[in-house]
Amino acid sequence: MPSWPTTAVEAIAVQEKLRGLVEVVDVGPAPRYVAGLDVAYDGDRLAAAVVVLDRGTLREVDRAVVRGETTFPYVPGLFAFREVPALLAALERLTTRPELLVCDGQGLAHPRRFGLACHLGVLTGISAIGAAKTTFVGTHAHPAPERGATADLLDGDEVVGAAVRTQDAVKPVYVSVGHRVSLPTAVEHVLHLAPRYRLPETTRVADRACREGLQGG
DNA sequence: GCGACAG
DNA sequence: ATCTTGTCGC
Numbered sequence: 001m002p003s004w005p006t007t008a009v010e011a012i013a014v015q016e017k018l019r020g021l022v023e024v025v026d027v028g029p030a031p032r033y034v035a036g037l038d039v040a041y042d043g044d045r046l047a048a049a050v051v052v053l054d055r056g057t058l059r060e061v062d063r064a065v066v067r068g069e070t071t072f073p074y075v076p077g078l079f080a081f082r083e084v085p086a087l088l089a090a091l092e093r094l095t096t097r098p099e100l101l102v103c104d105g106q107g108l109a110h111p112r113r114f115g116l117a118c119h120l121g122v123l124t125g126i127s128a129i130g131a132a133k134t135t136f137v138g139t140h141a142h143p144a145p146e147r148g149a150t151a152d153l154l155d156g157d158e159v160v161g162a163a164v165r166t167q168d169a170v171k172p173v174y175v176s177v178g179h180r181v182s183l184p185t186a187v188e189h190v191l192h193l194a195p196r197y198r199l200p201e202t203t204r205v206a207d208r209a210c211r212e213g214l215q216g217g
Numbered sequence: 218g219c220g221a222c223a224g
Numbered sequence: 225a226t227c228t229t230g231t232c233g234c
Contacts, residue, residue, distance in 0.1 A: 039224080041225055044223040074225070083224080115223070136223045150221045174223085 015114040020121045027180035036202025040210040047213035048086035064093035065213035080119040101128040102202040107178035109134045109161035121179020122165035128178030129186040166194040
């Protein structure tokens with residue numbers, strides 16, 4: 001974590017500097033190992049978890065949970081600075097190297113087009129996508145009620161992501177490009193990873209893992 | 218100026 | 225994120 005920003009001004013400067021490194025096209029073959037990342041909090045204590053699932057079976061093959069303390073407050077637009085340090089530490093402790101990071105938050109659907117998924121992708125060089133429960137920037141038409149339906153997430157006239165219906169009649173999940181993946185591919189991944197519930201299995205398993213890590217460990 | 222604002 | 229039980233519905 002060399003020269004990690006401390007202030008909002010510094011953090012924004014980092015985003016402006018790294019945003020140009022984001023790659024919005026598909027790179028590499030279809031991933032086999034996909035990771036889910038999430039962080040849970042209890043005051044200033046936190047637990048970050050990265051779980052790795054086999055994309056074919058959706059079975060967990062590896063996981064790493066690290067505990068620590070917050071070093072940056074939650075500021076809309078600077079969310080990554082709060083979670084990235086702990087998530088990178090967890091990623092380093094994995095035995096299996098994931099080929100896709102499914103992040104709990106936005107990728108390009110961010111005010112400066114550099115959300116958590118872009119940040120983690122650029123720093124690790126691993127393909128990444130954002131799968132958020134709510135929008136941050138952008139508006140969209142209502143996708144059809146059937147699973148698989150999508151609607152462009154538009155910020156002005158720019159498509160920054162997609163509202164994806166992962167199950168019939170459930171609220172959409174907001175998908176956006178993080179790094180080295182195209183938007184259509186990102187949407188395919190999320191649909192594949194959510195065969196039964198609204199959220200991708202990667203997110204569900206990671207959410208449980210970090211909550212457990214907050215208590216036990 | 219005022220409200221909204223990923224997790 | 226987190227505070228928080230039961231309850232309505234498929």
